[in-house]
Each structure stands twice: as structure tokens, then as C-alpha cells.
Amino acid sequence: MKKILLAPNPTGTGHNMRMLTIAKKLKTIDPKLEITVLLGSRQDVFTTLFQEADIKVVDLNPTGIIDFSQSSHLEKNLNWDSMISKYFVPTFFNGDKILHYLQLIDEQEADLLISDYNINASFAAVMAGIKTVFVTERHNFTLVDVKIEDLILGGFTVNQEEIRSAQKDLNRLFKWLVKSTDLIITDKLFLDSFESDKYLQSNLEKVHFTGSMYLEEQSKEKTLDFDYLKIDKTLPYIVATVSSTTMLAENKNKNFEFYEETFKVLKKAVPELQMVLIGASEKPQKAGGLIKLPYIPNWKELIQNSALLISHPGWITVTEVAYLNIPTIFYLSSFMEYHELEAYKRLEEVGTPVFSGYDIPEFCALIKKVLSQQVDFIAAYQKLTPTHNGLTEAAELIMKLIVNGGE
Incomplete structure (x- = not known):
């Protein structure tokens, strides 16, 4: 053995x-x-x-x-x-x-x-x-x-x-x-x-x-309890997450604040929209369509039912969403998070949507472009996981x- x-x-x-x-x-x-x-x-x-x-x-x-x-x-x-x-x-x-x-x-x-x-x-x-x-x-x-x-x-x-x-x-x-x-x-x-x-x-x-x-494990995967997570599956939602390793703790906090402010703007244009923040709370919380959740290890069902995923460019997440063909914007709050800068630039070269910084109008414009299916992910994803x-x-x-x- x-x-x-x-x-x-x-x-x-x-x-x-x-x-x-x-x-x-x-x-x-x-x-x-x-x-x-x-x-x-x-x-x-x-x-x-x-x-x-x-x-x-x-x-x-x-x-x-x-x-x-x-x-x-x-x-x-x-x-x-x-x-x-x-x-x-x-x-x-x-x-x-x-x-x-x-x-x-x-x-x-x-x-x-x-x-x-x-x-x-x-x-x-x-x-x-x-x-x-x-x-x-x-x-x-x-x-x-x-x-x-x-x-x-x-x-x-x-x-x-x-x-x-x-x-x-x-x-x-x-x-x-x-x-x-x-x-x-x-x-x-x-x-x-x-x-x-x-x-x-x-x-x-x-x-x-x-x-x-x-690893595909459909037969063994547990179905998510969307009611417990406070997510209305009948309405569109965006999933947003930040890196589990941060170079500067202040960047993580600013990252969540940026997501929340972005959501306020998007909500005015799409009143039924929800945003799910992963890693923002130890237990599910919901206020005005903004949902805060703890880390979810098996999130396949969550992201497959989402209108969009906004994720840091952690490469294991990159390969997962490419495998599952999940529409995703890869977001890097600051070049101070240098450990993900190389991946960010690699994704940019391959042709996936990327965004860095805190310009809310510009970020909202990119999100709306992706939500309206004006971005083709297939060619880039085929390069990432052929x-x-x-x-x-x-x-x-x-x-x-x-x-x-x-x-």
C-alpha cells in the first residue's frame, strides 16, 4: 500500500x-x-x-x-x-x-x-x-x-x-x-x-x-438551501467574492465597500437585482437585496444560477468558472494585491473581462455589458481549460x- x-x-x-x-x-x-x-x-x-x-x-x-x-x-x-x-x-x-x-x-x-x-x-x-x-x-x-x-x-x-x-x-x-x-x-x-x-x-x-x-460530483452534491441563504432564486442575482488571502487587510474592506456602492447604483436601474457577497458575514444576512454570506466551499449551484460572478483572479476560481462557463468579471481592487496581479494580466491578455480600481460608473458599465450578453467568454475559456x-x-x-x- x-x-x-x-x-x-x-x-x-x-x-x-x-x-x-x-x-x-x-x-x-x-x-x-x-x-x-x-x-x-x-x-x-x-x-x-x-x-x-x-x-x-x-x-x-x-x-x-x-x-x-x-x-x-x-x-x-x-x-x-x-x-x-x-x-x-x-x-x-x-x-x-x-x-x-x-x-x-x-x-x-x-x-x-x-x-x-x-x-x-x-x-x-x-x-x-x-x-x-x-x-x-x-x-x-x-x-x-x-x-x-x-x-x-x-x-x-x-x-x-x-x-x-x-x-x-x-x-x-x-x-x-x-x-x-x-x-x-x-x-x-x-x-x-x-x-x-x-x-x-x-x-x-x-x-x-x-x-x-x-471534479464533477453531481450525484453526491448537496442541494443548496436558498431560503436559508436568503436568496430569491426567482430574481436575478450577482455573486461577488474577495480573495481569501490579502496583502493589506484594508483592501478587503474597501473591496466589500466598493461592491456595496456599486450595487446601490445597479439597483436603481434593475430594482429586482440581488447581490450576494461571499465571505462578508459569519451567517446569512439580507438587507435591501444585499445578501452577506460566509465562505461556501461547494458553490457550484450558487454560481450556475447567478446572472454574473465578480471574483478576484485567484487561479483555482478562474479554472472552475472556465470549466463551468460562468460569466465572470475578474476584479482586482488594487495593484497592492500584487500576488494576483500576474493572473490579472494573464486574464486580460486571454480576453476575459477584468477590472481594477474603484471607479463605480465605469465598473457598472462593464457589468451591464456582461449582463446584456455583449461579451463572448467561450474563446477565452477554451484557452484557459482546453x-x-x-x-x-x-x-x-x-x-x-x-x-x-x-x-
Whole structure:
């Protein structure tokens, strides 16, 4: 029996969901696989989901639930100290965490570790000498893919010499990770205009683009209780969400305020319209057509019945809506949320509707254009997820590594 460890990056709900999806698919191929997830965030939501899928859960934070949407991760002054010493090292390249993962690999007697952009776990697996899979929507560390000018435009005060040095060193570190990993699976399409894509494309013997790794489970999905959620299904509604990981907490608050002010304007033109804000409340609340909900892990029915989704450009959400053909505007509140800037620009190049900033009339004009079906999503979505077999392809690549070491 093969023992597999899942190590989702604990900085966002999407990493947990993608690991859950892959684990479920692996279990359908070989039910005897012994799979354990090292869960480091949103244990309140995901512990039960993994356990229901017959996945053992090791809670990395048993003393409390970790939710990275509730705090800032960066300062407005970007230099080596704020970016590397205070952010990158504690979060992604942490010696204490690497040693802890080494201990867990030994305790669990793991044969294979599947990391979902969990850099600490990937380094530990390489050091432990076990087979390693790196699942990622990023083709390099985020800072490497961002231009200094865009950071300045976003409002950061940038020590350009130190940040350029950090970009150079992080790029070298990522290339080492690619070289040392047995299999790399990405759901993000390659574009010639992005420098980081070129290096991954030069390693196609181990790097594979699958498109969306979405799991269809119609027979098992629970029907949403729209009455409990306070949503009138007979009337049109827009679903709006913000990132579960924010660089500056104030941006999340401004994001929700911007949505609410936008809704007030739209409501005047379309009185029956509703807006559903995901992650804006711990329990359903409704006032004047504005509905605030907690995070909903299985939101397929919600977005399929919506007139429009407004979402941050988190790539796991991108691939899901492309797979399901959901009309979506990808919104980035500020270039200070630099961790999603590369995805934003990639989506803009592909041809999906994107918007950044706080210009309400301009945003309303774009929303009305999408609602009146003046935007064609199909061509862009076909580029983002060219087939509906991405999950099967990813699982088969992993199974090949499990069965014969990738030979």
C-alpha cells in the first residue's frame, strides 16, 4: 500500500480545495491508497470535507483555526526586510516548518508528497529523498513575475535595488525547486509574453499543463438551501467574492465597500437585482437585496444560477468558472494585491473581462455589458481549460509516479 501525504499551501482555501479534488480522484483510481492531508488553514471547513472523502487529517494548528483573510501580509514599504525577512521566509521558506514537515514525512512513513504550492513541504520532501509532486497555478514565486513599476503604481514605496536582488534570488530558488521535483502539474496556460513560462516550457519532460482540475460530483452534491441563504432564486442575482488571502487587510474592506456602492447604483436601474457577497458575514444576512454570506466551499449551484460572478483572479476560481462557463468579471481592487496581479494580466491578455480600481460608473458599465450578453467568454475559456479532462490527466500522471516511480 502506498502512503501519500498532501500538503496544501495554508495561505488560501483554493489550495485545500484542489488537494481535496485530486485526492478524491486518486481514490477512485485506487481505493487502497492511504492518503493523509497536512491541513494548515480553514480547518473548520475542510477537516470534515477531507474526512468524508476517507482522507486522514493531520491538523498543523490544533490550537486554533487559521484564516489568512483576516490580516495583512505586507507593509507599504517594500524592501528586503519587509518582503523577504518578514514575509517570504516566515511564510514560504521557513526552516522551522521545513524541519516539521521532515518529521511528519518520517512519522507518516510517506512514499510520496503532493504539494500544492507548499514550498516548505516541497523542500522537506526533496531533503527526505521521497518522490515529490508540485501542483501549482504559479510559474514562479509571485514577486518574480511582478514589474517594479506595477508595485510603485499600486502604491508601494519600493527599494528597487533590494527588490530586484530579491527577485533574482527567488528566481534561482524556484529553478532549483523545478529541477529537484519529480513531477510538476499546472492548471495555468503558458503564454509567450511571460518570462517565467519559458523556463517551465523548457522542462516539459516533467512539467504538464492540464487546464482545470475540476471534479464533477453531481450525484453526491448537496442541494443548496436558498431560503436559508436568503436568496430569491426567482430574481436575478450577482455573486461577488474577495480573495481569501490579502496583502493589506484594508483592501478587503474597501473591496466589500466598493461592491456595496456599486450595487446601490445597479439597483436603481434593475430594482429586482440581488447581490450576494461571499465571505462578508459569519451567517446569512439580507438587507435591501444585499445578501452577506460566509465562505461556501461547494458553490457550484450558487454560481450556475447567478446572472454574473465578480471574483478576484485567484487561479483555482478562474479554472472552475472556465470549466463551468460562468460569466465572470475578474476584479482586482488594487495593484497592492500584487500576488494576483500576474493572473490579472494573464486574464486580460486571454480576453476575459477584468477590472481594477474603484471607479463605480465605469465598473457598472462593464457589468451591464456582461449582463446584456455583449461579451463572448467561450474563446477565452477554451484557452484557459482546453479540455474537461484535466483532473483525470493529473491523477494519471501522479499514479504513474506512484506505481513505477515515473519510469
